[in-house]
Amino acid sequence: MHAQAELPDQVADEACARVGNDRHRLLDVLLTVQHRCRWIAPAAIDRIAARLGLTALAVRGVASFYSFLSLEPRGHITIRLCDDIIDRHAGYDGVLAAFEDALGIRLGGISADGAVSLDATPCIGLCDQAPAAMVNDVVLAGLTPERARDAARALKAGARPEDLVSPVFDSLSAHERVRAAVANNIRLSGDVLLGEVPREAGLRRALALTPEQIIAAITASGLRGCGGAGFPAGRKWEAAAREAAARRFIICNADEGEPGTFKDRVLLTERPHLLIEGMTIAARAVGAREGILYLRGEYAYLRDHLEAVLAERRAAGLLGVGILGTPGFDFDIRLQLGAGAYICGEEGALISSCEGLRGEPKTRPPFPVQRGYLGFPTVVNSVETLCHAARILDRGPEWFFAMGTPGSHGTKLFSVSGDCRAPGIYELPYGVSVQELLHLAGAEDAAAVQVGGPSGVMIGRDSFHRQLSFDDLATGGAIIVFSGARNILEIVDYYLSFFVHESCGYCTPCRVGNVFLREAIAKFRNGHANAEDVAYLRSLSATIIETSRCGLGTTSPNPVLSTLAHFPLVYSVVTKPSDDGLQATFDIQSAIENARGIAKRRSFVFDRDFSQ
Amino acid sequence: MTDAAFTLTIDGTVVAAKPGQTIMEAADAAGIYIPRLCDHQGLRHQGGCRVCTVKAAGRSVAACTQPAAPGLAVENETPHLHALRRDLVEMLFHEGNHLCPICEASGNCELQAMAYRLGMIEPSKFPYLEPTRPVDASHPDIALDTNRCISCGRCIRASEDVDGKGVFGYVGRGIHRRVAVDGADLAHTDAALSDHAVSADVCPVGCIIRKREGFRVPIGERDFDHHLIGETIAEKRR
Numbered sequence: 001m002h003a004q005a006e007l008p009d010q011v012a013d014e015a016c017a018r019v020g021n022d023r024h025r026l027l028d029v030l031l032t033v034q035h036r037c038r039w040i041a042p043a044a045i046d047r048i049a050a051r052l053g054l055t056a057l058a059v060r061g062v063a064s065f066y067s068f069l070s071l072e073p074r075g076h077i078t079i080r081l082c083d084d085i086i087d088r089h090a091g092y093d094g095v096l097a098a099f100e101d102a103l104g105i106r107l108g109g110i111s112a113d114g115a116v117s118l119d120a121t122p123c124i125g126l127c128d129q130a131p132a133a134m135v136n137d138v139v140l141a142g143l144t145p146e147r148a149r150d151a152a153r154a155l156k157a158g159a160r161p162e163d164l165v166s167p168v169f170d171s172l173s174a175h176e177r178v179r180a181a182v183a184n185n186i187r188l189s190g191d192v193l194l195g196e197v198p199r200e201a202g203l204r205r206a207l208a209l210t211p212e213q214i215i216a217a218i219t220a221s222g223l224r225g226c227g228g229a230g231f232p233a234g235r236k237w238e239a240a241a242r243e244a245a246a247r248r249f250i251i252c253n254a255d256e257g258e259p260g261t262f263k264d265r266v267l268l269t270e271r272p273h274l275l276i277e278g279m280t281i282a283a284r285a286v287g288a289r290e291g292i293l294y295l296r297g298e299y300a301y302l303r304d305h306l307e308a309v310l311a312e313r314r315a316a317g318l319l320g321v322g323i324l325g326t327p328g329f330d331f332d333i334r335l336q337l338g339a340g341a342y343i344c345g346e347e348g349a350l351i352s353s354c355e356g357l358r359g360e361p362k363t364r365p366p367f368p369v370q371r372g373y374l375g376f377p378t379v380v381n382s383v384e385t386l387c388h389a390a391r392i393l394d395r396g397p398e399w400f401f402a403m404g405t406p407g408s409h410g411t412k413l414f415s416v417s418g419d420c421r422a423p424g425i426y427e428l429p430y431g432v433s434v435q436e437l438l439h440l441a442g443a444e445d446a447a448a449v450q451v452g453g454p455s456g457v458m459i460g461r462d463s464f465h466r467q468l469s470f471d472d473l474a475t476g477g478a479i480i481v482f483s484g485a486r487n488i489l490e491i492v493d494y495y496l497s498f499f500v501h502e503s504c505g506y507c508t509p510c511r512v513g514n515v516f517l518r519e520a521i522a523k524f525r526n527g528h529a530n531a532e533d534v535a536y537l538r539s540l541s542a543t544i545i546e547t548s549r550c551g552l553g554t555t556s557p558n559p560v561l562s563t564l565a566h567f568p569l570v571y572s573v574v575t576k577p578s579d580d581g582l583q584a585t586f587d588i589q590s591a592i593e594n595a596r597g598i599a600k601r602r603s604f605v606f607d608r609d610f611s612q
Numbered sequence: 613m614t615d616a617a618f619t620l621t622i623d624g625t626v627v628a629a630k631p632g633q634t635i636m637e638a639a640d641a642a643g644i645y646i647p648r649l650c651d652h653q654g655l656r657h658q659g660g661c662r663v664c665t666v667k668a669a670g671r672s673v674a675a676c677t678q679p680a681a682p683g684l685a686v687e688n689e690t691p692h693l694h695a696l697r698r699d700l701v702e703m704l705f706h707e708g709n710h711l712c713p714i715c716e717a718s719g720n721c722e723l724q725a726m727a728y729r730l731g732m733i734e735p736s737k738f739p740y741l742e743p744t745r746p747v748d749a750s751h752p753d754i755a756l757d758t759n760r761c762i763s764c765g766r767c768i769r770a771s772e773d774v775d776g777k778g779v780f781g782y783v784g785r786g787i788h789r790r791v792a793v794d795g796a797d798l799a800h801t802d803a804a805l806s807d808h809a810v811s812a813d814v815c816p817v818g819c820i821i822r823k824r825e826g827f828r829v830p831i832g833e834r835d836f837d838h839h840l841i842g843e844t845i846a847e848k849r850r
């Protein structure tokens with residue numbers, strides 16, 4: 001039924017040859033072997049090590065880091081079902097059962113003939129159309145048990161994953177293939193990114209400016225990084241331009257791993273030229289000749305489409321040597337595919353990954369703008385930031401500066417998902433309130449909103465008046481809506497499991513502390529917690545935040561801390577008096593009644609809608 | 613940057629430093645001990661255990677990787693940092709399997725000594741993860757018991773950078789990140805007793821064991837049986 005697997009050492013030879021036996025391209029080599037052999041066999045590891053001049057252990061170390069690389073055989077068809085909390089609320093259990101039933105395998109299993117394997121994976125960026133799954137390099141969105149069963153049966157009968165997307169898949173263009181698989185759900189287009197955007201207008205203006213003038217324009221616009229940290233883009237470019245160096249790099253961060261975030265997916269699909277234009281302008285500004293577009297492994301279905309865009313631009317003289325006839329302005333971009341690791345969105349880890357290493361953050365300082373990719377000054381910007389930059393060059397910094405709030409200029413793409421009628425992308429100026437956004441998305445039942453994904457904060461109704469901006473509620477763009485019917489502790493538990501799964505393991509507090517935090521939340525869920533456990537949650541969280549080495553560990557306790565702050569009742573109602581007798585007279589109902597009055601909400605356990 | 617020496621303060625004491633030095637290097641030279649587990653003399657810095665966390669200009673940083681800077685005010689011995697460090701050391705204990713009374717490293721072990729220094733005397737509040745990890749006794753001269761491994765990476769860096777070999781390395785991610793060897797087991801690597809990586813003081817705990825040398829120094833007469841960890845550094849100041 002399925003093609004016989006190819007010999008691992010032969011595939012390894014070819015894969016190494018294709019990258020010129022360059023060890024910095026180890027991730028590409030491993031992805032090729034995984035793709036063609038469906039696992040990284042010991043024979044392949046030995047051959048890769050010999051070809052690239054590495055130890056077999058070093059190759060195994062990298063292969064074992066990434067979720068989409070496997071040291072055990074996976075199916076010729078590898079199904080990965082998103083098991084995020086959004087999908088669980090949207091029917092994940094039924095879809096999983098349908099797959100298991102129709103394929104005759106359990107989650108984590110592989111069919112006896114090696115044809116199909118079934119795994120779960122964190123958010124794949126289709127939160128507005130959950131439940132969703134990857135099937136090899138295509139995606140299935142809006143799954144129902146029926147669709148899952150049909151898909152499984154078709155695959156068993158020999159259909160290709162592509163056939164599930166469209167019966168005429170082969171005759172579609174790369175862009176049409178993406179469109180056939182995924183709806184973009186652009187609900188509101190703003191002036192900057194999703195409205196009418198003239199082609200190459202920003203780049204043409206940039207060519208008339210000096211690099212210093214380009215940087216000055218970006219600085220004057222007030223543009224701040226949209227990947228979450230909000231670092232001023234102009235200052236970053238300026239710092240990289242200032243370093244004395246033989247080579248410089250522009251890296252676009254399209255890792256989009258924060259659960260609940262899918263704006264980059266939409267920009268990559270609908271505004272790819274604007275993005276590459278932004279990268280090209282950045283290259284001009286800092287004097288870079290080489291660029292990398294780091295695309296998360298979950299977005300492999302966008303690869304052909306993006307390669308087509310790059311090829312088109314090379315052919316049009318918009319990439320390559322002497323861009324738009326400008327002598328000395330040379331810049332080209334390679335696409336680097338990731339392999340399933342949230343931490344690779346962290347800029348240092350992303351650079352490690354591009355270098356063919358385990359995706360571990362780098363020690364800072366030096367910062368990437370000083371010593372980044374291969375030790376050269378490197379600007380890492382998110383997709384959205386680079387798109388904004390191109391628009392700023394076209395329309396001028398004042399235009400951009402005038403939008404938004406005093407600390408956050410321009411517009412922002414919000415990825416809205418969860419319990420609402422109109423999930424999708426909303427482009428709005430910074431400063432919009434959570435309430436306004438919920439209203440637009442038809443989320444009247446919202447009782448809790450996760451702002452910024454798991455690494456952000458969960459707020460309740462008493463905070464919905466707050467503004468989305470760096471001055472108030474900062475967010476990379478994820479807005480996950482939960483109705484009053486949802487179990488807050490289940491959500492917290494899931495998010496902690498996510499961080500445990502995605503921690504790189506480099507530093508003690510994040511590697512070990514997050515496991516303890518998850519165990520502590522389990523204690524609350526099981527009804528075994530007492531009042532001291534709340535203090536324990538707080539102190540453990542504080543240690544993790546204060547001693548972790550990178551942003552993953554410094555934010556991973558946020559689900560715990562923000563729910564303790566905004567939904568204290570969720571914890572207190574499941575907390576038992578401790579054995580010491582001091583709280584033996586504690587009456588939970590009267591305590592709740594008291595707290596209900598203060599918090600103006602009802603109990604989550606004893607009343608269905610805990611936040612009324 | 614100029615090469616001119618400068619000063620910073622550590623808990624109020626003025627300390628001289630040179631450009632390129634880390635806070636820990638400057639502290640060591642001045643005879644001020646900052647607790648550490650993954651950092652080791654002569655090896656590249658890893659910055660992974662976080663036991664060396666200090667406050668520099670109000671921000672918590674790893675002293676072993678953070679550059680010293682002119683005028684920097686560093687806090688080292690404060691109750692707050694002490695508590696953080698104890699949490700981290702407890703995490704390392706609970707992550708692996710540590711039964712000191714039957715461990716060959718007892719008395720020479722930096723983890724155990726750090727626990728004593730930080731006053732880890734009551735039962736910890738953390739759960740035990742109790743992993744199952746096989747012992748690798750395949751090599752004629754060396755054994756590897758990763759039940760006690762604290763993921764400090766000292767063996768990795770010593771093997772790569774000093775021995776030029778790459779016998780040890782990390783595999784896996786997150787809580788499953790482990791130290792592994794370049795071969796089916798230690799016997800199938802080019803590890804040798806003469807390697808720096810397997811010398812007595814590279815592995816801080818009882819993980820890399822030199823066979824037939826065990827208990828040569830009786831318990832009670834070992835390094836940390838007589839003095840606190842860090843005392844040799846602090847002695848320089850006296």
Ligand SMILES: Cc1cc2nc3c(=O)[nH]c(=O)nc-3n(C[C@H](O)[C@H](O)[C@H](O)COP(=O)(O)O)c2cc1C
Nearest residue numbers: 225226227253255256257345346347381382385551
């Ligand atoms: C754990 C972690 C994950 C991250 N993931 C992403 C990501 O998926 N996309 C992104 O643009 N930035 C991500 N970041 C932020 C990047 O480190 C970096 O700040 C950003 O790419 C810089 O681009 P910007 O200034 O344009 O936002 C992440 C940071 C951390 C700590």
Ligand code: SF4
Nearest residue numbers: 504506507510550553
């Ligand atoms: S905080 Fe977590 S993700 Fe970041 S370096 Fe430490 S272990 Fe890795």
Ligand code: SF4
Nearest residue numbers: 710711712715721818
């Ligand atoms: S390695 Fe150290 S802490 Fe662990 S059991 Fe041995 S002596 Fe105790």
Ligand code: SF4
Nearest residue numbers: 761762764765767815
């Ligand atoms: S084996 Fe020893 S030296 Fe190597 S990482 Fe583990 S504890 Fe550190």
Ligand code: FES
Nearest residue numbers: 084123124126127
């Ligand atoms: S795709 Fe499932 S939550 Fe994002």
Ligand code: FES
Nearest residue numbers: 659661662664676
């Ligand atoms: S000694 Fe600094 S992090 Fe381990």
